[in-house]
Amino acid sequence: MNKKYFKAAAPVAVLILGFGAVQLMSASKPAPEKKEHEQRLVSLAYREAREESVHLTVATQGEVRPHTEIDLTPAVSGRVVSVSSSFSEGAGFEPGETLLQIDDSDYRLAVTRAEAGVARAEVLLLQARAAASIKRQQWLDLNPNKEPTPLQVNKPQVLEAEANLRSAKAELADAKLNLARTKIQLPFRGRVASRAIGVGQYVTPSTVLGHVFATDRVEIRLPLTDAQLMELDLPMGFVASEKTPGPEVTLSAQIGADRQHWRGRIVRTQAAVDQQTRLIYAVAEVKDPYGKGASNGMPLAVGLFVTAEAESTQARTAVVVPREALRNADKVYVVTESDELRIRTVDVLSTSEDRVVIDGGLADGERVVISAVANAVDGMKVQPITQLARN
Numbered sequence: 001m002n003k004k005y006f007k008a009a010a011p012v013a014v015l016i017l018g019f020g021a022v023q024l025m026s027a028s029k030p031a032p033e034k035k036e037h038e039q040r041l042v043s044l045a046y047r048e049a050r051e052e053s054v055h056l057t058v059a060t061q062g063e064v065r066p067h068t069e070i071d072l073t074p075a076v077s078g079r080v081v082s083v084s085s086s087f088s089e090g091a092g093f094e095p096g097e098t099l100l101q102i103d104d105s106d107y108r109l110a111v112t113r114a115e116a117g118v119a120r121a122e123v124l125l126l127q128a129r130a131a132a133s134i135k136r137q138q139w140l141d142l143n144p145n146k147e148p149t150p151l152q153v154n155k156p157q158v159l160e161a162e163a164n165l166r167s168a169k170a171e172l173a174d175a176k177l178n179l180a181r182t183k184i185q186l187p188f189r190g191r192v193a194s195r196a197i198g199v200g201q202y203v204t205p206s207t208v209l210g211h212v213f214a215t216d217r218v219e220i221r222l223p224l225t226d227a228q229l230m231e232l233d234l235p236m237g238f239v240a241s242e243k244t245p246g247p248e249v250t251l252s253a254q255i256g257a258d259r260q261h262w263r264g265r266i267v268r269t270q271a272a273v274d275q276q277t278r279l280i281y282a283v284a285e286v287k288d289p290y291g292k293g294a295s296n297g298m299p300l301a302v303g304l305f306v307t308a309e310a311e312s313t314q315a316r317t318a319v320v321v322p323r324e325a326l327r328n329a330d331k332v333y334v335v336t337e338s339d340e341l342r343i344r345t346v347d348v349l350s351t352s353e354d355r356v357v358i359d360g361g362l363a364d365g366e367r368v369v370i371s372a373v374a375n376a377v378d379g380m381k382v383q384p385i386t387q388l389a390r391n
Contacts, residue, residue, distance in 0.1 A: 041383040045371040046335050049321045051364035054357055056312040056350040058228040062220040064304045066213035067285070068188065075181040077204045078102035080197060087210065092191050092290070100184040100197075100209060107179040114172035121168040125161035132158050188214045191290070193302075215290045218300055220251065220264070222308050223279040229269070231350055232312045236280060237271035247313050249284040251306040260295040262286055266310060284308060309352070318349055319358045324370040326356045333369035333376060334362070335384045341369070343378045 080102060085091065087099040132154040139148040150156065195210040197203060229236070232247050240246040246266035252259055264286035273280055286293050289300035300306075325332050326348070334342045346361030362368070367384060 041339075041381055042373070043383040043385050044333075044335065044341070044369045044373065045385045046367040046369050047322055047325070049319045049358075049362050049364060049366050049368050051317060052320050053315045054318055054320060055315055056231045056357060057352055058224065058231050058310045058312075058350065059352065060222045060224060060228070060308050060310070062222045062284070062306060062308060064289075064300055064302050064306060065219050065221065066215075066302050067217045067219050068190075069193070069211065069213035072099075072184065072186075072209040072212050073205060073207060074100075074102060074184060074203050074209065075205055076102060076107070076178050077202070078104070078106070078182060079202050080199055083195075083197075083199055087192055087195060089192055089195055092215065093186065093189070093212075095187055095189055096185055098183045098185055102182040102184070102203065104179055104182040107175065107182055110175040111172070111179055114168070114175040117168040118165070118172050121161070121165035125158070125165050128154065128158045128161040184209065186212065189216060190214045191302075213302060215288070217285055217287045218289045218302060219267075220249075220284045220286070220306060220308060222249075222266075222282045222284055222310070223274075223277065224269075224282055225279060229280055229282075232266070232282075232310055233314050234266070234269055234282065236269060238266075238269040238282075240265065240267045245313070246284075247310045249308050249310045251284070251286065251300065251308050253304055253306045255298060258296075260298045262289070262293060262295050262300045262306075264293075282310075284310070319362045319364060321356050321358060321362070321368050322370050323351065323354050323356055325368040326351065332358075332362060333373060335367040335369060335382060339382055339384060341373075341376060341378065341380045341382050343376060 080100060082101040084093075084097065084099050086093040086097060093099060136148060136153040139152055190212050193211040193213060197207070197209050203209065224232075234247070238246070246268075249264045249266060251262040251264060254260075264284045266282045267285045269282045270280055286300050291299075293300060321332065327333065330345055330348055332344050332346055334344050336342055344361055347359040348356060349359045350357040371385075
């Protein structure tokens with residue numbers, strides 16, 4: 001019995017002794033050292049907001065259109081006998097240059113006939129005046145104390161002869177004018193957009209010879225919102241003058257590998273709002289776009305679609321920050337003196353590719369964040385990093 005009891009109790013005793021040894025070793029093991037983890041701050045680049053005197057700029061787009069363009073038509077009929085090389089699509093012409101010649105044979109004959117008619121009328125007038133003078137003298141010889149009537153001295157015949165001479169001279173002037181009109185000329189410098197006739201074709205006053213436009217200046221119709229109109233200090237119905245010139249406009253377009261720039265001015269604005277777009281259109285003008293107004297020899301061609309940046313004529317004081325500082329159209333992130341991030345709502349006056357002009361909500365000298373922020377929380381602690389302004 002004792003042996004059986006001992007065999008049964010031995011394993012239990014071993015387990016009890018092992019458990020006690022483990023507990024003893026755990027109790028004597030030193031406690032692990034506790035480390036406090038510091039919060040890692042987000043590093044943000046910032047720039048200081050600066051209060052400046054600025055001219056507001058407005059960005060818009062438009063198509064270049066000629067100031068003057070016409071369908072060229074003749075004033076007389078005839079067969080085309082010659083066409084100048086200047087009257088070709090894309091070619092330029094000078095004021096008074098003959099672009100096209102209509103056969104003038106019939107019109108020269110008409111001038112000759114009219115000159116003969118003037119000569120006959122002059123002879124008839126001389127005869128009528130001579131006859132009137134003779135009759136007047138005969139009357140005075142017979143009636144020295146009595147004044148003759150107009151009929152008695154052929155006064156009506158003289159007046160008729162004078163009227164016939166004036167009519168003959170008018171016909172001569174008309175014949176010479178028609179002869180001059182056989183040479184198709186224009187009073188302005190321009191370019192040919194299209195040509196519709198050739199040598200040998202018979203034309204009438206209703207025939208369209210081609211389409212031409214003047215190159216002394218071009219216009220760009222620019223759509224503006226009412227807010228943009230206010231930024232430019234322009235009233236509706238504005239017309240520029242020497243005393244009140246319109247805002248300057250910089251026009252640009254990508255042509256090939258280079259971006260070209262042209263300078264112009266707004267010369268007028270519409271006096272009504274477009275009913276379909278609810279926009280107000282301003283008209284910018286560029287002088288001599290194919291000459292002095294060209295950009296590095298590149299003309300501001302008619303039909304070109306351009307981007308326009310107009311600048312207000314009056315300066316105002318506002319806070320300027322980099323374009324990267326603006327978030328969600330009207331928010332900026334500000335780093336306070338205690339290095340806390342604050343989300344601020346601001347009043348934006350104008351934006352461009354490199355700056356934002358703010359009218360309220362931000363003070364001069366405040367630090368605005370220009371780097372990307374993944375999860376911005378109002379009041380979070382940050383590590384500000386100064387970034388110098390680019391020249």
